[in-house]
Amino acid sequence: MSVVLVTGGSGFIGSHTCLILLENGFDVIVLDSFLNSSPRSIDRVKALIGNSDINKRLTIIEGDIRDYNLIDKVFENREQIGNSIDAVIHFAGVKAISESINNPLKYWDINVNGTCTLLSAMNKHNCKTIVFSSSATVYGSPQTLPISESEKVNPENPYGHSKAAIEQMLSDLYQTSCSDWKIAILRYFNPIGSHASGLLGEHPIGKPANLFPLISQVAAGRLKSLKVFGADWDSPDGTAIRDYIHVMDLADGHIAALNYLLTHEFSYLKLNLGTGKGYSVLEVISEFEKISGKRVPFEVVSKRKGDVAISVADSSLAKSKLNWCPTRSLTDCCVDGWKWQLLNPIGYS
């Protein structure tokens, strides 16, 4: 039975991934500071698994990835009971582009310092298998669409710079370690939706920064209207185009990447995870209105600094390497996301 440390495991993507890890027989330790999540997400994961031994298989630790002594102890405690950590899936971090522009040091500290601290503890304990949450933001404004992994890394905001710096850190580690590290860098496009039960979903603390939870909260009447940032982008309806991937497909991608690392030697993967299909902001609003039967009023405001017009993935490499393929549509994302919103009007609170 493999044991996986999941940093940020109580967050949006982390909680869905923990569920699938447990369903696939992994034991899970979540390390999360709850900066942007609620521990209740993990209670929901437990409820969905439902077995009586779940408390033995899923442990939750409140703590910060910048706390070396804490992470050191987490590894040590497991070694002492003969149940060492085999791999880490590293979600913990901050992710709002606009906040990163206003407060870049927070992004360098949590994302970059935090990852460096985590890797140091992993190194000490000889746990050298890691799946890392990177982002399509590292590409900035791409030269070619759809975006493949050979596209230049050229981030346009501090959040993207922090992700690119971590990618470089992982690459350096791999190059200089006689390749005893196994590393999967997963560049997500735009994760949305929620678990089909409506029990797990996105629960940002404070006002959401991402489009989908904003649409959902406007449809539910929690927010008055939506701001659409720019209607003069170079796209058919003038609004920005993104590649929206269902969070459960993304979670499946993590299990596929982890299984790849655990069964191959000398692995260094850098993979896009997206669907290859782009939707404009107006198309997402329209689909959400159709599914929810609610109006989503919006106003067009000026473009945000650091945004790009179109971001759509070429995920063929992930498909061939991992035998992974997203199966859920934008409609599925809206159906599941709306169910989550209806069942949890104020998230996990």
Ligand SMILES: NC(=O)c1ccc[n+]([C@@H]2O[C@H](COP(=O)([O-])OP(=O)(O)OC[C@H]3O[C@@H](n4cnc5c(N)ncnc54)[C@H](O)[C@@H]3O)[C@@H](O)[C@H]2O)c1
């Ligand atoms: N959601 C997206 O659109 C998206 C897209 C691309 C990449 N990513 C990356 O995926 C990862 C997960 O994103 P998410 O959408 O689940 O975000 P999230 O905010 O829901 O989850 C991140 C988790 O990390 C925790 N955390 C933050 N700082 C921490 C710290 N110092 N120590 C311990 N825990 C800490 C938060 O409390 C939260 O539970 C992030 O690294 C993010 O940058 C997200």
